[in-house]
Amino acid sequence: MAAVAEKLARPAPDTLLSAKGTHRKLGYLALGIALLLASRVLPSPAGMKPEAVRTLAVMAVTILWWSTETFPIAITALMVPVMLHALGLVPLVDAVKDGFGNAVVPFTIGVLGLSAAFNSSGLGKRIAYRLLSVAGTGTAMVTGVFLWMSFLASMFMDDIAVVVMMLPMVLEILEALKAEPKRSNFGKALMMAVMFGAILGGIATPAGVSANMITLAFLSKNANQHVSFLHWTVLSTPISLAINAVTWWLILWLFPPEIKKFPFTRDMLRAELKSLGRWTTAEKTTMTVALVAAALWLTSDWTALPTAFVSLLILGGISLPGVGVFRNWNDLNRKIEWGGVLLLIGGLIVGIAASRSGLADWTVHAALYKMASIPMLLQPAAIVILVAVDSLGFASFGTTASVNVPLVIAYAQQNGLPVLALALSAAYASSVHCILVTQTPSIAVPYAYGYFTFKDLAKIGILVTLVTAILTTLGMMLAGMPAS
Numbered sequence: 001m002a003a004v005a006e007k008l009a010r011p012a013p014d015t016l017l018s019a020k021g022t023h024r025k026l027g028y029l030a031l032g033i034a035l036l037l038a039s040r041v042l043p044s045p046a047g048m049k050p051e052a053v054r055t056l057a058v059m060a061v062t063i064l065w066w067s068t069e070t071f072p073i074a075i076t077a078l079m080v081p082v083m084l085h086a087l088g089l090v091p092l093v094d095a096v097k098d099g100f101g102n103a104v105v106p107f108t109i110g111v112l113g114l115s116a117a118f119n120s121s122g123l124g125k126r127i128a129y130r131l132l133s134v135a136g137t138g139t140a141m142v143t144g145v146f147l148w149m150s151f152l153a154s155m156f157m158d159d160i161a162v163v164v165m166m167l168p169m170v171l172e173i174l175e176a177l178k179a180e181p182k183r184s185n186f187g188k189a190l191m192m193a194v195m196f197g198a199i200l201g202g203i204a205t206p207a208g209v210s211a212n213m214i215t216l217a218f219l220s221k222n223a224n225q226h227v228s229f230l231h232w233t234v235l236s237t238p239i240s241l242a243i244n245a246v247t248w249w250l251i252l253w254l255f256p257p258e259i260k261k262f263p264f265t266r267d268m269l270r271a272e273l274k275s276l277g278r279w280t281t282a283e284k285t286t287m288t289v290a291l292v293a294a295a296l297w298l299t300s301d302w303t304a305l306p307t308a309f310v311s312l313l314i315l316g317g318i319s320l321p322g323v324g325v326f327r328n329w330n331d332l333n334r335k336i337e338w339g340g341v342l343l344l345i346g347g348l349i350v351g352i353a354a355s356r357s358g359l360a361d362w363t364v365h366a367a368l369y370k371m372a373s374i375p376m377l378l379q380p381a382a383i384v385i386l387v388a389v390d391s392l393g394f395a396s397f398g399t400t401a402s403v404n405v406p407l408v409i410a411y412a413q414q415n416g417l418p419v420l421a422l423a424l425s426a427a428y429a430s431s432v433h434c435i436l437v438t439q440t441p442s443i444a445v446p447y448a449y450g451y452f453t454f455k456d457l458a459k460i461g462i463l464v465t466l467v468t469a470i471l472t473t474l475g476m477m478l479a480g481m482p483a484s
Helices: 002-009 013-038 050-068 073-086 092-099 104-121 123-135 139-154 159-176 185-202 210-223 229-254 266-275 281-298 307-317 329-335 338-356 359-373 376-390 397-414 419-432 441-447 454-478
Strands: none
Touching (some): 050 073, 050 338, 073 092, 092 338, 104 123, 104 159, 104 281, 104 307, 104 329, 104 338, 123 139, 123 159, 123 266, 139 159, 139 185, 139 229, 185 229, 185 419, 185 454, 210 338, 210 397, 229 419, 338 397, 376 397, 376 419, 397 419
């Protein structure tokens, strides 16, 4: 009995692991608080204001707590205005106004709502099967279909939503072919196609990824430049198309599929498509809303409709009585990742504080001044590589843009360099620095299925980053290095 009692009293392994995790998080919490307190008494480096030191501490603590998940990531984002207010940097009311009140927030919610409608209505799956039935059964072509399908969808949908939409189809194919995780090159190729297609399509339009929306917000706030949806798309789409085409070749070169043709025919794919039946009302509504939104976004120069206005219309369209995808608030609420919205807001507030406190200006003088000696035509490539290197520890494209874009804008302004060209370069790099699994959920989610390794991703991620640097430079040169 004594032995049984002793065994029952002994903590279970799961409890011990949980306790260790809690102690570790408490340590990170204490370290963060210590950094914030130290920032109030530490001497400032030459030329750096005390406010800039405290802002740097807030940024460091935010990144520490994000990367270690000391708090849930969205809660850490909400701690940003609290820390800024407590350190006397930005009054809470101003932080809430600049963060929650930014037009990028309703814009993001509308894009997430449209992504949810594609998934919930089944339209995404129908489109995928349609394209596969046309593409044929060659594995190289199918890899390309998933890459380009993800690319096109991600131009107007959040990248993680596109990945989530594509993954069930990819897994179904790989299971049917009995492709072994980590051993099957075709498994690696298909996963890479979905991930990189979604990521690269995201840089083509402002609606593609949060980093773009953040860049637009900082161009407006810090550089007084109001870049339209169409202007961004015209400049960015050719560059993203070129990067995606080279990425297709890189995927097939690094991971040549061991299977050349599928064991099932186009007729079988068409049968799968037929089993979906006729278009439902929800699918028709989703397609109509998506086309109308795209048309309004692209014609905003003529209609003068704000992009956020169109995004809010999306929410109304997908919730129309009788024909909408979502019949009540709970259905839509469950499909939108509100934590991502809060993360976006936290990143915006951090970036605004960096600009207000003088941290951005000081960083430009102290850390980036040597880059000014690089020829102007090579500046976009230098920015892409710089952002890719300094953001390896980030776990969000939005965070990367929030930290880097304000600094790049200040650097361009102070050195007479083309502001828009370099801000766009920083935005692209914020989304395409996919070298580590931890850098975005768009990679972390597919990685969980075990088809590729850290080494596989680093191998192609480094090459795609270099390709992005080269093609961004060429694209900006052809565009005349736009300053505004």
